[in-house]
Amino acid sequence: MTRIVDFMKESYRLSPFAFYCEMFETLALIIASAVITLTILDPATWIFVPLYLAGSISGMISSWIRRAGFIIFLTSWFTLMNTIALAVLIIDYVK
Secondary structure (H helix, E strand, C coil), X not given: CHHHHHHHHHHXXXXXXXXXXXXXXXXXXXXXXXXXXXXXXXXXXXXXXXXXXXXXXXXXXHXXXXXXXXXXXXXXXXXXXXXXXXXXXXXXXXX
């Protein structure tokens, strides 16, 4: 347990802003995945898509700050896909 606490402290020390971005990202993605799991038969897209998008953007920011190359690529991909998903939801709603 001490190693985990030390790891978190070091992560915060290196970049408090990235640390809080990662904390927000984690919470947003956990909530979004719980929503999609619990509503799988009638997905609550208006809830989980924005949460996934917010988490992806936050992850993209923190990975840029930490200079984590492959994670930047991955979170950028997720941000693009979730932006498209949200746009499709909005366009479908406006119709």
